[in-house]
Amino acid sequence: MTIRFENVTYRYADGKGGLTNISFDVKTGELLAVIGPSGSGKSTLLKLLAGFMDPQDGRIEITGRDMKGVAARHRDLGIVFQSYALFPHMSVLENIAYPLQLRGVTRDERVERARKALGEVGLARAGDRQPATLSGGQQQRVALARALVYQPKALLLDEPLSALDASLRGEMRDLITHIQRTANIATILVTHDQEEALSMADRVAVIHEGSLLQLDAPRVLYDHPVDKTVAAFVGKANLWLGKVLSHNRVSTELGDIFCNAEDWQVGASVTLLVRPEVVTPVINGGAKAETSANYFHGDLVQDRFLGAVRRYDIAVGDQIITGETGYRGTVAGVSIAPDQVRILRA
Ligand code: ADP
Ligand code: MG
DSSP states (O other), X not given: OOEEEEEEEEEOTTSSSEEEEEEEEEOTTOEEEEEOSTTSSHHHHHHHHHTSSOOSEEEEEETTEEOTTOOGGGSOEEEEOSSOOOXXXXXXXXXXXXXXXXXXXXXXXXXXXXXXXXXXXXXXXXXXXXXXXXXXXXXXXXXXXXXHTTOOSEEEEESTTTTSOHHHHHHHHHHHHHHHHHHTXXXXXXXXXXXXXXXXXXXXXXXXXXXXXXXXXXXXXXXXXXXXXXXXXXXXXXXXXXXXXXXTEEEETTEEEEOOOTTSOTTOEEEEEEOGGGEEEEETTOOGGGGSSEEEEOEEEEEEEOSSXXXXXXXXXXXXXXXXXXXXXXXXXXXXXXXXXXXXXX
């Protein structure tokens, strides 16, 4: 195990914000994404791990060693922030060689290792440039090379892509996962971008108001969120409060919905989750779906063209159902297959 948090609690001096009783592990070579809304405690988690401050309670281990009292510079972590934090008066190569200089590596070896790291991030010929002459994406590559050049025990990335424009972000996602896999290094990626987390991570931790709500593989998190907070934060979600009527029926504000409720007690309060992509539109003139178990006739109130799909809202009474489809034509209702309805605790 490279990184371990055991019941870690941190409170800022004003008593607000921080983290409460957080436990998790990151294995060697694993990429753990930490997601949560702004202010949920993501950066606090990284600052504790990096040694910029100490938890009031609990234990943090790096490669099996208790980090209590171990200064940041002795923790051997590579860190990349949203702001690239390059040294403006040094060349790109000097920036990357700097951590090696701090560690007493000889000049020749420094230059050789810095050149190799620069090549790995695709900037082999930029060594003599000044950071200010590089684009944002290039500067972030330099920051990544500088974080990895001394072969740290783990890599910490705090919103590394949020300052980049969308097309660059996709490219950098691929580069980071490629480098991280090749180096086989434990990595924590902090982001508020759930798509980034789902696409890059081996596992994803969801933090909300300083608490860890769920930690699972991306697919599990998406298909089986533990509660409605996670469901709403990860992907788009239709959520309805309901009460279990029988082994295959739940009553909700929308009406009765057929689903598999065998694991739930009759009378239990639950939340139903239906992802937009499993909502099947009934296009005007199509009769087929009206016979299916969960059919709702409604009025199209929003229709957004997103390129590959359209995302539409159907009003059913005072409830809204959001669906996604590639079909054209006027949506006159929707059907929802019972086996696509997930039941969560209320
Ligand atoms: P995130 O990175 O998820 O946006 P942070 O970890 O930076 O969130 O902050 C979590 C909470 O702690 C927020 O409510 C924030 O206002 C508070 N906080 C962060 N840094 C400090 C600080 N230095 N002093 C007091 N409160 C802080
Ligand atoms: Mg932050």
